[in-house]
Every structure is written in C-alpha cells, then in structure tokens.
Amino acid sequence: MTAMARAENKVEAGGTAHLVAALAKALREQQKLTQEELGKRIGYTASAISAMETCAQPASDKMLVGLEEQIGGGLGVFDKARKFILLDKYPPQFKNFALMEAEAVTLSSYQTFVIDGLFQTPEYAGALIAGGYPKLSDEKAEELVEARNARRSLFDRKDPAPMIELILEESVLQRPFGNWETLRAQLRSLAEDAERDNVTIQVLPIDRGLRGTHAGAEGPMKLVETKEHHRVVYLEMGEESLLVSDPVKVALLSHRYAKIRSQALSPDDSLILIRKLAGEERT
Template sequence: MARAENKTEAGGTAHMVAALAKALREQQGLTQPQLGEKLGYTAAAVSAMETCAQPASDQMLVKLEAAIGGGLGVFEEARRWMLLEKYPAQFKNYVLLEQRALTLSTYVTFVVHGLFQTEEYARALIGGGYPPLKDERVEELVEARLARRGLFDRDPTALIELIIEESALRRTIGGRGAMRGQLLHLAECARRRNVTVQVLPIGCGLDGEHAGCRGDMTFVATPAHEHLVYLEPQDESILISEPAKVTTYMHRYAKIRSQAMGPRESLGLIEQLAGELQ
C-alpha cells in the first residue's frame, strides 16, 4: 500500500531503482500511464514507485527489466538488494552469509527454522509476534523469509543440517491445517540429498543430560572456509568468529546431535505428527 511515510522509510536501493526507472522512462519518451500499460500497472502505481511512496515489488522489478531495462540487467540485480532491505536490521548481515554458505548447521528449540518455513506458517508466526506489525510489514517479512529458501537449490550446492526440538514440531502455529502443511514441507526438505533433519526427542534430559538447554545456534562455513556461529536472542544479532568460542559451540552442537534421533527415525516422527493433524 502506498504511504507517505514509505518515502522516508525506503532504503537506498528503493530510491536508486525509483530514480533509474524515471530516468529510463523519460529517456524512452514514455509517460507514467504508458509505462504502466507496458508493465500491467496503473499510472498511480508507477508514480508511487518513482516517489518511493510504494517501492517496486519483486514482480514489478522483473517487469521493469523486460520493459525498459535495455538488457543492462540493473533491475534484475536490484531484486536481490531490494529483498535484503526488507529484512530486520539485525538480520541483514547474517542473511548475506547464509546465502553464500558452504554448509549451514542449525539447532532450534521453539519454532521451525525460518529457512524451512512455509508461507502460511511464517505469516502466522510473524503476524502473531510482539510488538504487533502492520499488515504490509508482515507481508514484506514473509516474502523475505520465503526468498531464503533459494539456498536449497543453489549452485554450488549448500549442505544444510537442522536439529529441531520435538516440542517445536508439536507446537501448533497458525492452526492445525497450517501446522500439518509445515510438517509435510519439513519432511519434503528432509528427503533432499543436501539436507539432514534430526529431531531432539522431548524426553531428552530425563537422564540428566540435555546439551541444547542454552538455546538456538547456527554454524556457517563460508566460501573462505571460515567457521562462524550466529545467535539471535530476543531480536539481537550476535556473530561469533573467535576460534576458541566457535570450537566450544561446535563441541556443544556435536553433543546435541549425538542426543538426537537419526535422520530416518526423525523423518518418521515428522510424518507421524503430520498424520495426527489430519
């Protein structure tokens, strides 16, 4: 929705796209209604894009590239950076690492990891958080979260590992239908050759040992073969690169993995829980 406050909230990429689109439109002798007709948008939508009252959506960027891009690829390149601007401030640096990771190993406790979330689950989770967000912002964050799933099919292939607490699989988010869809999607992800999903059983700790009691963590192996740990407690972003600390977290993660069910047993449990929600 076009809003006056968007003009000040819009990031640098949105303003650059707006200026470039206007310049190329005028260079090609097109009015806003004429460009709108080419794009399948109204003249008002073109005006809102050029003033950043409503920055270009991903779909509009694709159409701008085809209509006035002239083969330069600038609007196509802008898609990545426009998407990045939609992420929360504390997450932007990490998501660049995630996109380029050689391996990604994650342990989560309360909800399904964002990389594995369905649209319906993500919308319920983001929309139900606190403080409450405007509907437009919820949709932006959902779009940005779903875009992360491109990592699954990236070339070169990334190796992705998820260890998830059984309680997170039993916590119904967004209703039974949404949760069933989420579990089925997680099972589908688990069948990928570059993905391993393991469940930490709800009974872990009965014998006094629970290596994951200190919360979520993510390990990233970068193209430069650096090993980093990412933590996000209460919307804060912590990236750890100090080798001694990384080693401690890696040992803890290895212990968590040893306490988890195997991949095949984990997949069976996920499918069983999905079936119980029919």
C-alpha cells in the same frame, strides 16, 4: 496503504530502493513511457509505479522482474538489485547474516521454538509474523514473508550446492501458528525438504532431559561456513543478534552443536516422526 504507512516506508527504504526508484524513473522517461503505460506492461497500476518511484512502496521482487524485462535494456541492473532489495526488507538484526547465509557452503541450524525461517512455508511465516508483538502493518508483514520465502533459493543453488542441516526440538513440531492445518502443511513441507540430497533434518526428543544431559539447553544457534571457508556462529535473542567469529568461541559452539546432533534422532527416524505428526503414516 495508509498515508502513515507510505511515509514510514519512505523513511525506512534503503539505499538500494532509492537507487532502483531513480533508475526506473530515468529509464521510463528516457523511453517516453508514462507511469500508466509502464504499469500496464508489467501488470501494475500507475499509482503502484508512482509509489515505487517515490519509495512510498519499494519495488517487490515481481515488479523488479517486470522492470528488467520492459525497461532494463539488457543491463541487468534490476535483476541484480533483487537480492539487495530483499535484504533491505529483513529485520535490522538479521541483515548482517542474510548475505552470509545466501552464500554459505554449509549451514547448520538448531531451533527450539519455531521452524527455522529458511524452511518456513509462506502460510506458517505469515501466521508467525502477523501474530507477533508489537503488531506490524499488513504491508510490512507481507514484505517480511516475501523476504523470508526468498531465502529458500539457497536450497537449489548450484556450484557449489550448500550442505544444510537442521535440528529441531520436538516441541517445535507440535506448536501451531495460525491454525492446525498451517502446521500440518508446514510439516509436510519439512518432510519434502528432508528428502533433498543436500539437506539433513533431525529431531531432538522432547524427553531428552530425562536422560540427564541436554546439550541444547542454552538455546538456538546457526553455524555457517562461508565461501571463503571461514566459520561463524549466529545467535539471535529477540531483536538483538550476535555474529561470533572468534575461532576459540566458534569451536566451543561448534562442539556444543555436535553434541546436540548426537543426542537427536537419526535423520530417518526424524523423518518418520515428522510425517506422523503431519498426519502421514508412511514408514
């Protein structure tokens, strides 16, 4: 990592990263461990431990697991910090929505250009993030991929298990990032997700506009029902975002989403198309 990247990380590191750094250093010193000794215990170099303690490179999720096991003392502080450290890594426009998504009772997404981030494979997300503009440093791109991949834990959450819907424009399934195999692997992963009991995936045909109506023409959206059973809509435009909570506006956007869903292929037909595009001919 360059000196400039380290300095940038220190400035951008959130409150959780600074708290974790201070706690890790205090607990390490309390247990009379050097940075090198702690690093060996959890599979890192002394310089990596130093970078974490100064926030030059905030703790990764893997490092937090190691810190909890080796110096956490059964308090669970590093384990609890994992969610908030990942939150700090999200783009600013997504942070307000990220926790809401993680705790959603129902999540409904309509996407027009790329696979929804919740469903992205690390390779697809990496190609998408690395190829963006302005170009990010390798370290920042890796952080964003890690944070995006961590969102997939929502699929396996229990009590309550969330109901997750995804509607994709057909063109999204044909738009490669990185290379064609990355796209095919992403489509295979998408097909596997579609078979989960709590997931429904539908495809809006590319020729829908020829029917005279296309309810999705005004762009992507995410609808969330929170654990308190409030409904909100998340809209994102580039580096800007909007959380809509006004009941009248939420109702209008929910009706638009319902119309988009009615114009899409059935879940079964959508899965057949996804498998076909992935090179799998199962029916």
